[in-house]
Amino acid sequence: MPVKRWHAELAWLGGDTVAEQVLLEVEADRFLRVTPGSQPPADAVRLPGLTIPGLVNAHSHAFHRALRGHTHYGAGDFWAWRRQMYAVADQLRPDSYLALARAVYAEMALAGITTVGEFHYLHHAPGGVGYDDANAMGVALVAAAAEAGIRISLLDTCYLQADVEGSALSGPQLRFGDGDVAGWAARVAGLPAAARGIAPMTARVGAAIHSVRAVPADGLAEVSAVATGLAGPLHLHLSEQPAENAACLAATGRTPAALCAEHGVLGGRTTAVHATHLSAADVCLLGSSATAVCLCPTTERDLADGIGPSAALRAAGSALCLGSDSHAAIDLLEEARAVELDERLASLRRGTHPASVLLTAATAGGADALGWPEAGRLVPGALADFATIRMDSVRTAGADPGTAMAMATFAAGAADVTNVVVGGLTIVSDGESRRLHQVGRALAEAIRPLWS
Amino acid sequence: MPVKRWHAELAWLGGDTVAEQVLLEVEADRFLRVTPGSQPPADAVRLPGLTIPGLVNAHSHAFHRALRGHTHYGAGDFWAWRRQMYAVADQLRPDSYLALARAVYAEMALAGITTVGEFHYLHHAPGGVGYDDANAMGVALVAAAAEAGIRISLLDTCYLQADVEGSALSGPQLRFGDGDVAGWAARVAGLPAAARGIAPMTARVGAAIHSVRAVPADGLAEVSAVATGLAGPLHLHLSEQPAENAACLAATGRTPAALCAEHGVLGGRTTAVHATHLSAADVCLLGSSATAVCLCPTTERDLADGIGPSAALRAAGSALCLGSDSHAAIDLLEEARAVELDERLASLRRGTHPASVLLTAATAGGADALGWPEAGRLVPGALADFATIRMDSVRTAGADPGTAMAMATFAAGAADVTNVVVGGLTIVSDGESRRLHQVGRALAEAIRPLWS
Numbered sequence: 001m002p003v004k005r006w007h008a009e010l011a012w013l014g015g016d017t018v019a020e021q022v023l024l025e026v027e028a029d030r031f032l033r034v035t036p037g038s039q040p041p042a043d044a045v046r047l048p049g050l051t052i053p054g055l056v057n058a059h060s061h062a063f064h065r066a067l068r069g070h071t072h073y074g075a076g077d078f079w080a081w082r083r084q085m086y087a088v089a090d091q092l093r094p095d096s097y098l099a100l101a102r103a104v105y106a107e108m109a110l111a112g113i114t115t116v117g118e119f120h121y122l123h124h125a126p127g128g129v130g131y132d133d134a135n136a137m138g139v140a141l142v143a144a145a146a147e148a149g150i151r152i153s154l155l156d157t158c159y160l161q162a163d164v165e166g167s168a169l170s171g172p173q174l175r176f177g178d179g180d181v182a183g184w185a186a187r188v189a190g191l192p193a194a195a196r197g198i199a200p201m202t203a204r205v206g207a208a209i210h211s212v213r214a215v216p217a218d219g220l221a222e223v224s225a226v227a228t229g230l231a232g233p234l235h236l237h238l239s240e241q242p243a244e245n246a247a248c249l250a251a252t253g254r255t256p257a258a259l260c261a262e263h264g265v266l267g268g269r270t271t272a273v274h275a276t277h278l279s280a281a282d283v284c285l286l287g288s289s290a291t292a293v294c295l296c297p298t299t300e301r302d303l304a305d306g307i308g309p310s311a312a313l314r315a316a317g318s319a320l321c322l323g324s325d326s327h328a329a330i331d332l333l334e335e336a337r338a339v340e341l342d343e344r345l346a347s348l349r350r351g352t353h354p355a356s357v358l359l360t361a362a363t364a365g366g367a368d369a370l371g372w373p374e375a376g377r378l379v380p381g382a383l384a385d386f387a388t389i390r391m392d393s394v395r396t397a398g399a400d401p402g403t404a405m406a407m408a409t410f411a412a413g414a415a416d417v418t419n420v421v422v423g424g425l426t427i428v429s430d431g432e433s434r435r436l437h438q439v440g441r442a443l444a445e446a447i448r449p450l451w452s
Numbered sequence: 453m454p455v456k457r458w459h460a461e462l463a464w465l466g467g468d469t470v471a472e473q474v475l476l477e478v479e480a481d482r483f484l485r486v487t488p489g490s491q492p493p494a495d496a497v498r499l500p501g502l503t504i505p506g507l508v509n510a511h512s513h514a515f516h517r518a519l520r521g522h523t524h525y526g527a528g529d530f531w532a533w534r535r536q537m538y539a540v541a542d543q544l545r546p547d548s549y550l551a552l553a554r555a556v557y558a559e560m561a562l563a564g565i566t567t568v569g570e571f572h573y574l575h576h577a578p579g580g581v582g583y584d585d586a587n588a589m590g591v592a593l594v595a596a597a598a599e600a601g602i603r604i605s606l607l608d609t610c611y612l613q614a615d616v617e618g619s620a621l622s623g624p625q626l627r628f629g630d631g632d633v634a635g636w637a638a639r640v641a642g643l644p645a646a647a648r649g650i651a652p653m654t655a656r657v658g659a660a661i662h663s664v665r666a667v668p669a670d671g672l673a674e675v676s677a678v679a680t681g682l683a684g685p686l687h688l689h690l691s692e693q694p695a696e697n698a699a700c701l702a703a704t705g706r707t708p709a710a711l712c713a714e715h716g717v718l719g720g721r722t723t724a725v726h727a728t729h730l731s732a733a734d735v736c737l738l739g740s741s742a743t744a745v746c747l748c749p750t751t752e753r754d755l756a757d758g759i760g761p762s763a764a765l766r767a768a769g770s771a772l773c774l775g776s777d778s779h780a781a782i783d784l785l786e787e788a789r790a791v792e793l794d795e796r797l798a799s800l801r802r803g804t805h806p807a808s809v810l811l812t813a814a815t816a817g818g819a820d821a822l823g824w825p826e827a828g829r830l831v832p833g834a835l836a837d838f839a840t841i842r843m844d845s846v847r848t849a850g851a852d853p854g855t856a857m858a859m860a861t862f863a864a865g866a867a868d869v870t871n872v873v874v875g876g877l878t879i880v881s882d883g884e885s886r887r888l889h890q891v892g893r894a895l896a897e898a899i900r901p902l903w904s
Contacts, residue, residue: 072803342797
């Protein structure tokens with residue numbers, strides 16, 4: 001089998017420093033050797049700048065990209081925003097969702113993202129009628145990722161009721177429902193084979209609980225068991241909003257984290273998304289159970305969610321990962337620095353989360369949370385997913401080997417990503433997608449009909 | 453005199469909406485006519501995307517650009533960061549500062565910035581020895597802006613003592629000092645003619661009080677009088693840090709805002725920079741005196757300054773403007789949205805500052821604060837300074853005329869600026885500087901010696 005070679009001027013191999021002159025040798029879709037201090041062989045693709053493991057976007061709702069720029073008129077809160085989001089959700093069909101998600105995942109690829117976790121609850125046709133292929137919408141998402149060239153963990157999301165009191169779904173929410181947990185599980189059972197059929201090497205299936213609002217307490221353990229059966233990750237939205245906590249406490253006498261703990265939802269293969277409004281006891285429950293936490297700071301800024309206890313969660317034992325969630329921005333480097341910068345705003349201290357912690361969250365942390373533990377690292381045997389950030393743009397100029405990691409984390413952005421490889425295949429070079437031409441136009445064409 | 457024409461697909465002419473198909477006609481350095489709904493004449497330069505008044509960066513310390521990416525190792529607070537900043541300040545000479553500032557201002561031009569307010573206190577040689585030309589460092593900054601093609605308000609900054617108790621300057625601070633206010637005023641008296649000699653149309657001179665730490669209370673009125681004599685603006689750092697407030701209260705029994713009010717510093721030609729840690733009474737003093745406030749949110753994130761009372765200040769009567777200050781980022785659109793997004797994090801509400809308010813702060817607000825009231829507006833008679841933001845990048849795709857303003861404010865970045873005109877002269881086209889080639893390289897070459 002031929003060995004492909006790339007030669008990185010600088011590469012982050014983990015820890016607090018970067019290596020220079022790193023030869024990356026790839027056989028099939030994995031790293032064969034990773035060798036710092038190497039001269040570049042004649043056949044190697046040269047990668048000026050800093051090469052890092054491919055970024056992992058651990059929390060995405062692909063269709064929210066259509067909302068970018070459209071929700072900033074008038075005042076309002078999360079719940080007002082949600083009404084607009086539902087109006088867009090109501091428009092989508094398998095073909096239009098494929099077109100939109102393909103463009104969104106291509107935007108992710110351009111930002112250096114090589115794996116996405118898609119938190120998918122738009123299962124059925126409007127009104128809740130099933131498509132002929134009950135997984136037509138999920139299949140569209142898997143196909144979209146394959147066409148854009150990135151890996152996907154499709155986190156099929158159980159969404160059964162409108163609130164923690166068990167009110168029935170109605171209106172746009174009808175599309176999300178499967179009746180009961182058994183109905184959801186029966187549909188999901190068909191997904192792994194469908195995903196393998198489309199993208200055998202780059203798609204995996206996991207499960208999600210939308211939130212403690214959307215799944216009755218006595219169904220939480222059953223969803224968790226399905227995730228175990230899939231050998232996939234389990235994700236859930238947790239304590240994004242104070243109102244969610246208040247409703248859960250009123251209905252169950254428990255915080256969402258405590259309710260989840262009681263029903264066996266927490267643990268090392270579980271990721272709590274947001275985890276913004278937590279009590280000290282909640283932090284202990286998440287940390288002591290090794291539940292991962294997915295922070296989505298640009299969304300948390302956009303939706304006025306607040307600043308979560310990222311430092312306390314890390315100290316308690318939760319691994320961190322990152323998501324662009326509502327896609328107000330698709331820029332994992334911005335997400336990474338926002339964790340530290342928003343912590344600075346809250347604590348008035350610098351340096352709580354060093355660059356190595358933030359980049360780990362953006363790479364290995366996300367890979368672990370999405371069920372790709374063999375990704376997110378530049379080591380022999382790992383999946384050959386990597387992204388290169390230029391260090392000669394106006395944003396990044398001034399870095400040296402000792403500061404390139406911090407420059408990438410605190411100053412670079414999606415526009416500085418030049419080259420992206422997934423499983424040994426180049427999907428972005430010279431800052432252009434090699435899978436989808438004119439990604440901006442593709443986005444515009446997919447979004448325009450949703451607002452007309 | 454020939455009339456030059458540009459034709460904007462969309463243009464923001466103020467208020468909450470954008471106009472379509474706008475013909476911008478320029479005679480000499482001013483707008484002659486601004487005509488929405490026009491067909492493009494054959495000789496017009498076409499501007500696809502959204503054209504806005506040139507962005508105004510109302511608070512800059514050009515040399516801080518050299519610190520980007522270099523200050524994120526280890527923990528620390530503002531004062532630890534300041535030690536690193538002083539180490540860089542100590543390296544600069546007039547020639548090296550010209551090279552650095554020229555590249556920094558070219559980076560600003562690429563971000564759509566057409567006017568910078570340079571808060572300048574690096575006056576003398578190391579140790580405090582005067583250069584043969586006492587204004588050699590200020591002259592270098594004016595020349596740098598002229599060479600990069602942007603306007604500058606050089607805010608010559610009075611910096612006389614190390615703390616509010618009146619401790620003498622020492623070490624790297626010696627370069628900042630002029631002995632006393634009279635010494636500072638005597639030096640500054642030579643600046644307007646020097647600036648006119650270099651850039652008669654694009655440079656103006658104003659004054660600044662570094663902070664209540666750095667100028668004794670009995671000198672505040674005198675600095676203010678010099679600003680009046682220059683017919684220029686007066687700026688000062690105000691309540692960026694809790695420690696500054698505590699020291700001022702202990703030494704004077706006043707908050708910095710109250711001390712400034714008492715000494716006649718506040719008023720309609722004064723701009724308070726940061727204004728982060730204010731009492732309710734401070735907010736009233738600033739607002740009721742029509743003192744403008746310059747927010748620098750990416751710096752306030754970076755330096756762990758905290759979130760200032762932007763909503764209360766607006767309500768009290770302060771006009772807002774924006775600065776990139778420490779240049780952790782040079783992206784006025786990011787500064788603009790950060791005002792609203794950080795307010796969302798603090799208040800858990802969306803929509804406090806609409807896009808029109810944020811864009812006004814980034815344009816006319818800054819122009820007013822820097823003594824260019826005839827800039828920052830796309831109206832006949834105003835200075836022909838404008839910038840165009842593409843609406844077809846992966847970041848901005850999906851906008852329509854109704855949402856382009858919000859897309860520019862909440863999703864676009866410096867990398868989306870395609871075309872920039874200052875006084876009727878194109879300084880950026882196709883996203884490239886027409887004044888300085890390879891701006892990234894120029895930055896790297898100017899910064900490298902400062903760390904070696």
